[in-house]
Amino acid sequence: MNGLKPRKDLLDIESLSLDEIEYVLENAVPFKQLFQRSVKKVPTLRGKTVLNLFYEPSTRTSSSFEVAANRMSADVTNFTISSSSVVKGESLLDTIETLQAMRSDYIVIRHQAAGVPGIVAKHTRASVLNAGDGYHAHPTQALLDAMTFREVYPDFRGRKVVIVGDLLHSRVARSTSTLFNKLGIEVGVLGPGSLVPEGRHDFMQRFGSWDEVFDWKPDAVYLLRVQMERQEGQFFPSIAEYHKMYGMHSERVQRMRELDCYLMHPGPVNRGVEITDEAMGYEKSLISTQVENGIAVRMAVLHWLKPETQLD
């Protein structure tokens, strides 16, 4: 038909072909249009079950997956660490066995350790959707970022995005920059030297200051969240220092305005750290569009993946 092979799991961006990326991003558009109707739900996954398995706190991603599954009429079960037997010492493989017995069709998983979704995927017949694993990947975030960027720039090839912040600890930065690069969007990066790893993203242009960034004339600035919970060591002297060097405030917003540059952020925002209250009100902010597109992209991914249970 269109030369695409069915895929069971979505674990990262690296393994996706350009055809697969186009397929999901194009199908996400009709899903988004459903949100305009009085009934926002379609019956496609009626009778299917989606298990939301979150070993790390998350409100946005887990509720976005939940809304996406609900709008496709799937039944959703939420499994969170505090209420599950993981705290009682159950091993990952035992948990998988339990999940397998529940016969879920789709498992959405977030885990603090890189590679866990891949292990779960190998041991279960359900489709596994990585909702973020360690510093490794967050593929649906990358897809929703790409959808959002392509909506404002249908001629996205050759456009420029600068990612600002803690690239070392950011699976978002990793997945999103990889996807943007695959789509032919130029990616630059600005952040504290201690948080911008050498060599990992050779295709990205590195900047030393906002002045250099603005001289490069980016089409969008992508602010990363400063991940307070991951700062085991001291990577920058203080929050105030970070804000002064890398944060978004009125003066920098004015420079963006002059360049007609969009603002993106994966959420949740640390107001006063990577962005000020005033900067949050920037008229070319795409932050709430990203949230809306997240639901559409996750519906398109659920529609695309084929659990083994369905191929019998």
Add this chain to the structure above:
Amino acid sequence: MSDRPDISTEEILSPERIEETISILAHEVASRCEGEEVAFVGIFTRGVTLARRVAAVLEQRGISYPVGTLDISLYRDDFDNHGTALPRLESSDVPFAIDGTRVILFDEVIFTGRTIRAALDGLMDYGRPAKIELAVLVDRGHREIPIQPDYVGLTVETQFDEYVKVRFREDDDKEGVFMVKETGGEK
């Protein structure tokens, strides 16, 4: 169609006859819907083309009905059996309020009726029409659910394993309605 020797293809409507048939369909719609608020909704792909052509004929007579489009992929009853199929979705676009409107659904061929069942579910998620009717270019029989068209261009007797293919120049590289059958000859 196909150059395979084991498949026979017979033209059952020429481009000229399609034109005539569409004109008759348009006439029938106009006479039965006079004075009412009417909207057309075509089912992707060729139902959309059929709806647009009927609307164009009526436009020439000074009657203007809006045309919406519907992709029923998300409403099918065989998602599981699709197995490896990866359908590309089209954007359904019903840019008018259907509440209280007489909606005429268009599809090029009615066969089992399952597509129309899915379309009815999809359409009703947009609102509550006063009435829904169905117009098809060809009715080839073999219904599996109790759904019947209100406007029919041509009724054809077929075997279950035969296929009626409608080709429109807007969507395909040729125009015509064809009966396609595997003859079971050499493979």
